[in-house]
Amino acid sequence: MRSPLHRSRGAVSLAVLAIVSAAILAICVVLLRFNAVRETDGGDADVLTVYCAAGLRPAMEAVRRSYEAEYGVRVDVNFGGSGSLLGTIRGAAAGDLYIAADMAYLDRAGQLGLCAEVLPLAWQNPVVAVADGNPKGIRGFKDLLRDDVQVGMANPEAAAVGKCVRTELREAGLWNRLKARLAVMKMTVNEVANDVKMGAIDAGITWDATLTSYPELEAVVMPELVGGERQIACGLLTSSEVPTSALRFARYLTARDRGLLEFEKRGFRVIDGDQWVEIPRLILMSGAMLRPGIEDVIVAFQRREGCELEATFNGCGVLVSQMKAGSWPDAYLSCDRSFMEQVRGGFQEPRDLSENDMVILVQQGNPRGIRGLIDLREDGLRVGLADATKSALGALTERMLKRAGLAAAVNAGVELRSPTGDMLVNQMLLGSLDAAVVYRSNALAHEENRDRLDVVEVKVEGATASQSYAVARETDHPWLLGRFFDRVRNKSTRGVFESVGFRWIGR
Amino acid sequence: MSEKKRVRNVGSDIPFFTAMIGLGAVYVGLVAAMLIADATVASWTDITDALAQREIRYAIWLSLISCTMTTVLSLWVAVPIGYLMSRYEFRGKALVNALLDIPIVLPPLVIGISLLILFQLPVGKFLQDGLGTRIPFMLPAVIIAQFAVACAFAVRTMVASFDRIDPRREQVALTLGCTRAQAFSSVVLPEARPGMVTAATIAWARSLGEFGPILVFAGSLRMRTEVMPTTVFLELSVGNLEGATAVSLIMVTVAVIVLVLARRFGSRRSLA
Numbered sequence: 170m171r172s173p174l175h176r177s178r179g180a181v182s183l184a185v186l187a188i189v190s191a192a193i194l195a196i197c198v199v200l201l202r203f204n205a206v207r208e209t210d211g212g213d214a215d216v217l218t219v220y221c222a223a224g225l226r227p228a229m230e231a232v233r234r235s236y237e238a239e240y241g242v243r244v245d246v247n248f249g250g251s252g253s254l255l256g257t258i259r260g261a262a263a264g265d266l267y268i269a270a271d272m273a274y275l276d277r278a279g280q281l282g283l284c285a286e287v288l289p290l291a292w293q294n295p296v297v298a299v300a301d302g303n304p305k306g307i308r309g310f311k312d313l314l315r316d317d318v319q320v321g322m323a324n325p326e327a328a329a330v331g332k333c334v335r336t337e338l339r340e341a342g343l344w345n346r347l348k349a350r351l352a353v354m355k356m357t358v359n360e361v362a363n364d365v366k367m368g369a370i371d372a373g374i375t376w377d378a379t380l381t382s383y384p385e386l387e388a389v390v391m392p393e394l395v396g397g398e399r400q401i402a403c404g405l406l407t408s409s410e411v412p413t414s415a416l417r418f419a420r421y422l423t424a425r426d427r428g429l430l431e432f433e434k435r436g437f438r439v440i441d442g443d444q445w446v447e448i449p450r451l452i453l454m455s456g457a458m459l460r461p462g463i464e465d466v467i468v469a470f471q472r473r474e475g476c477e478l479e480a481t482f483n484g485c486g487v488l489v490s491q492m493k494a495g496s497w498p499d500a501y502l503s504c505d506r507s508f509m510e511q512v513r514g515g516f517q518e519p520r521d522l523s524e525n526d527m528v529i530l531v532q533q534g535n536p537r538g539i540r541g542l543i544d545l546r547e548d549g550l551r552v553g554l555a556d557a558t559k560s561a562l563g564a565l566t567e568r569m570l571k572r573a574g575l576a577a578a579v580n581a582g583v584e585l586r587s588p589t590g591d592m593l594v595n596q597m598l599l600g601s602l603d604a605a606v607v608y609r610s611n612a613l614a615h616e617e618n619r620d621r622l623d624v625v626e627v628k629v630e631g632a633t634a635s636q637s638y639a640v641a642r643e644t645d646h647p648w649l650l651g652r653f654f655d656r657v658r659n660k661s662t663r664g665v666f667e668s669v670g671f672r673w674i675g676r
Numbered sequence: 677m678s679e680k681k682r683v684r685n686v687g688s689d690i691p692f693f694t695a696m697i698g699l700g701a702v703y704v705g706l707v708a709a710m711l712i713a714d715a716t717v718a719s720w721t722d723i724t725d726a727l728a729q730r731e732i733r734y735a736i737w738l739s740l741i742s743c744t745m746t747t748v749l750s751l752w753v754a755v756p757i758g759y760l761m762s763r764y765e766f767r768g769k770a771l772v773n774a775l776l777d778i779p780i781v782l783p784p785l786v787i788g789i790s791l792l793i794l795f796q797l798p799v800g801k802f803l804q805d806g807l808g809t810r811i812p813f814m815l816p817a818v819i820i821a822q823f824a825v826a827c828a829f830a831v832r833t834m835v836a837s838f839d840r841i842d843p844r845r846e847q848v849a850l851t852l853g854c855t856r857a858q859a860f861s862s863v864v865l866p867e868a869r870p871g872m873v874t875a876a877t878i879a880w881a882r883s884l885g886e887f888g889p890i891l892v893f894a895g896s897l898r899m900r901t902e903v904m905p906t907t908v909f910l911e912l913s914v915g916n917l918e919g920a921t922a923v924s925l926i927m928v929t930v931a932v933i934v935l936v937l938a939r940r941f942g943s944r945r946s947l948a
Contacts, residue, residue, distance in 0.1 A: 382915040
């Protein structure tokens with residue numbers, strides 16, 4: 170229907186306006202899509218979303234480019250302040266990795282259930298940034314309190330460096346004095362450095378690593394801030410749908426011959442990271458008794474990290490002999506501390522994990538009426554003991570019998586000597602033995618054992634084995650193994666250990 | 677024009693204009709001084725170096741496209757809201773008015789975090805499932821973040837614009853047999869055009885400078901969601917003051933060109 174009004178010249182109808190604006194929108198959408206298609210060429214490979222502290226951008230961009238070129242995985246990096254990124258991660262509930270300028274943020278993310286594995290990258294220290302040549306002659310903390318010196322720092326609530334400085338100075342009782350003299354607080358450490366660079370302030374507290382991007386500034390190290398060393402680290406987010414791919418990139422980023430080179434080149438004090446291998450192959454030697462406790466952990470760890478962890482379970486005596494013969498693993502889990510001590514030189518500081526009591530295993534209902542070690546002397550009793558030369562169990566049994574003055578009498582009637590406790594349990598199940606000295610974990614390892622065999626407690630001194638673990642000094646993957654043992658020490662593994670008779674002493 | 681004709685040379689005008697021009701010059705001078713200050717930091721080489729970077733060219737391109745889309749979308753929404761708020765009284769109008777001001781008064785970061793949370797809620801997830809794409813940290817997030825803020829400014833402008841239009845002409849049109857849509861299209865809209873041009877330029881300019889919500893909701897992905905203000909932030913983050921200033925100057929230039937063209941085009945059409 171025609172409008173009854175005369176339309177003024179140049180007036181455009183509502184319909185025309187709507188069509189023209191829709192056409193503009195459509196053109197914009199096409200342009201965006203065209204560009205988006207070009208950008209996402211590369212197909213179905215994983216896309217990783219990384220949240221990274223803004224000050225690490227030059228190094229991070231270099232690592233991202235080389236990883237994308239080498240492995241064809243797209244890595245999208247969002248840069249921002251460590252604290253505000255944590256807020257974004259909480260809000261987004263998505264993403265794969267979080268790289269913060271201070272481990273404290275990753276700890277916080279862990280407490281919030283946002284972060285799982287953490288891989289350290291580098292160290293940094295708070296320093297006082299001044300213009301090149303230090304025109305105001307700032308040498309020590311008292312110079313920051315001078316009337317003619319304008320001091321700035323990052324806000325402790327917003328930036329890692331601010332928080333760190335406040336903590337250090339509070340401990341030294343100096344915080345309030347500095348706070349009263351501050352000319353400005355900024356949201357990020359780089360804003361502070363920029364202010365010094367522009368001459369807006371005379372001194373700004375920044376990280377030493379920050380100043381690697383500012384050749385026109387110099388760092389004044391102050392004893393009051395030396396204790397403020399903090400670690401830059403990368404955490405895997407629990408929201409990651411591709412944890413293996415994300416961890417692979419995190420390993421690349423923290424590898425001494427890959428990502429860390431880029432950080433080192435830019436003046437960061439990097440950690441001594443793992444060597445880069447796309448699929449690391451590690452050898453773990455473990456006492457056979459630990460098999461029920463860690464078998465599932467190994468499978469889950471391999472799947473999550475995308476590595477191969479070849480575990481050799483055997484009697485500790487055999488394992489130690491292999492090591493002494495030159496066949497060193499990347500890590501060792503010993504049945505008893507005494508075996509760890511024999512190969513101590515090849516490993517980093519061992520850590521305790523669990524304890525396990527030795528018990529006497531008898532047939533169901535204890536038909537031979539065995540009450541303790543002393544009853545193992547009985548004539549005609551078919552006794553099974555572990556081999557003292559091949560296993561910790563054997564050595565500990567031998568030591569225990571000697572202490573009880575029963576070694577000769579019991580050994581005389583031994584029917585079977587086996588390299589591991591598992592084998593003794595099998596013989597018991599087959600009915601070829603009447604009694605065997607094993608670990609409680611051997612006895613409780615399977616449901617069938619509990620149904621068909623009974624346990625008699627050994628209440629004498631030395632009837633306990635202490636399990637510990639250590640990472641080899643020469644391994645190329647100490648951090649990866651560290652994450653394996655973190656997994657071994659976690660709550661769910663502890664539950665598995667305790668369910669099969671271990672006592673947990675892992676810290 | 678008519679104002680100029682009425683001007684008389686009276687001696688008492690001199691102190692009046694001196695005061696007016698003096699006060700005005702303070703602000704104009706401040707803006708000009710800021711630009712000159714930027715120019716002292718960024719050399720011509722810094723600007724050409726910045727333009728030579730693919731990432732920065734992408735950020736300029738994305739800024740232009742996203743601001744244009746935001747402007748169109750803002751007008752689509754601002755015209756009806758402006759018209760309804762200006763012409764009609766209804767229950768809860770005060771509340772709607774207050775809601776429309778929220779994006780203006782809220783800190784930009786809060787807008788960003790609110791959008792981020794919204795798209796994690798079932799309603800946001802439902803929307804994303806329906807569209808078949810993730811929104812946060814993707815291109816649409818840039819436009820939504822800009823729209824969330826810029827539209828509020830466009831709405832305010834349109835309300836003021838419709839307030840100035842005499843409703844009697846529209847009522848006459850209705851008595852002459854026009855439908856509401858015809859009266860709106862033929863009578864109200866032509867009169868509202870200068871307001872629409874202003875709303876569009878304000879929405880566009882606001883979107884161009886938008887930073888906080890984009891950083892939080894769309895991230896700062898290079899070659900993906902990085903717009904010009906993000907580039908400035910990223911360059912500042914690594915101490916590249918020269919690069920940041922160069923991009924700022926490019927941004928100013930782009931904004932001036934687009935706004936001058938838009939105003940010329942808009943005012944010509946509205947005079948026609």
